[in-house]
Each structure stands twice: as C-alpha cells, then as structure tokens.
Amino acid sequence: MSDVLNSSKAPEPVGLYPHARRVGNLLFLSGVGPRVRGSKEIPGVTLNAQGEIVNYDIATQCRSVFDNVRNILEECGSSWEQLVDVTVFLTNMKGDFPTYNRIYAEYFCSNQPARTTVEVLSLPTPIAIELKCIATID
Numbered sequence: 001m002s003d004v005l006n007s008s009k010a011p012e013p014v015g016l017y018p019h020a021r022r023v024g025n026l027l028f029l030s031g032v033g034p035r036v037r038g039s040k041e042i043p044g045v046t047l048n049a050q051g052e053i054v055n056y057d058i059a060t061q062c063r064s065v066f067d068n069v070r071n072i073l074e075e076c077g078s079s080w081e082q083l084v085d086v087t088v089f090l091t092n093m094k095g096d097f098p099t100y101n102r103i104y105a106e107y108f109c110s111n112q113p114a115r116t117t118v119e120v121l122s123l124p125t126p127i128a129i130e131l132k133c134i135a136t137i138d
Contacts, residue, residue, distance in 0.1 A: 009071040011035035014124050019072045022137055027078045029133040031089070033125060034064035042127055053126045058096040061129050062103040069131055078137040083113040085134040093119035096128060 003022040010019055013030065020029045035042050044060025045053060070080050088104075090096050097117065104115075113133075123130050 005076040007072045007075040009037060009075060010068045011037045020076050022076070025136055025138070027073070027076055027082075027135045027137040029069065029072055029131070029135070031123075031130045031132050032065055032068050032072065033123065033127045033130045034061040034068065035125060035127070036064075042125065045126060045128075047126060051126065053128075056128050058092075058099045058128055059103055061127060062100050065129050065131055066103075066107045069133055073133075073135055076137065078135045080107075081111045082135040082137065083108075083111060083133055084136060085114045086116075087132040088115065088117045089120045089123060089130045089132070090117060091120060091122060091128045093117070100129065 004018040005020040005022060005027075007019045010032065013019065017030045019032075020027050022028075033042075034044065042061070043064040044057035046055050048054050069083075073079055073082070088100070090100060100117075
C-alpha cells in the first residue's frame with residue numbers, strides 16, 4: 001500500500017504524477033526541477049520568444065531545485081536529513097558539474113546520501129537540472 005503525496009509549495013507537476021509516494025518508511029520523490037509554483041518562471045533561466053533557452057545560471061537553478069526538494073520533503077513528513085539517495089540529471093555535465101558539485105556540497109555538508117549524476121540531452125521543461133530522491137519517513 002502506498003500514499004500519494006503533494007506539496008502546496010513545490011512547482012506543479014508537468015504531467016500526471018504526484019510530488020511523492022510513500023511506501024512503508026520510504027518516500028520516493030518524482031523528478032523535481034527549479035521551477036516556481038504558480039508560474040512559468042524558472043529561476044536563473046532566460047527564454048526567447050519561442051521558449052528556448054537563451055542563457056541560464058546553473059547556480060541559481062541548483063539552489064531553487066534544492067529548495068523545492070526540501071519543501072516537498074518537509075510537507076510530506078520527512079526532512080533534508082532523511083535523504084538517502086539522490087539522482088541528479090544535468091543537461092551540460094562538462095559546463096555545469098563543477099558549479100553544481102560545489103553548491104551540492106553546501107547543501108549536503110552534514111547529510112551525505114548516496115548520489116548519482118547523469119547527463120541527459122534535455123528535460124521536459126527548459127531547465128538544466130532535475131533531482132530524483134528517496135528519503136526515509138517516520
């Protein structure tokens with residue numbers, strides 16, 4: 001049996017899926033990006049008239065996506081410290097990994113979950129980073 005959970009603070013999903021599912025004492029987060037709830041705004045991203053990325057700031061996107069993950073965890077009854085596994089998707093590994101890795105270290109200095117970082121060609125919205133997380137929940 002699992003529970004479907006959603007956050008009132010995190011950006012709305014771009015498809016038919018919840019922010020998270022609880023199964024036993026585990027919380028599985030759907031892919032989380034840096035978008036802002038209730039708007040089309042993507043922190044750190046400048047789009048042209050066709051909706052294509054003109055430029056972006058990976059540091060701003062990293063901070064926004066980490067904040068979105070924290071909001072989902074807390075509203076679902078878990079916490080940042082309870083993260084046990086993080087999969088990170090980057091669209092530009094060579095250009096963005098050093099900045100992402102530095103900011104990741106700021107956010108995960110006390111809790112160090114297992115981590116995998118993967119480069120992908122693109123993500124469903126014009127973003128450069130997305131996280132998929134697993135946490136424990138009481």
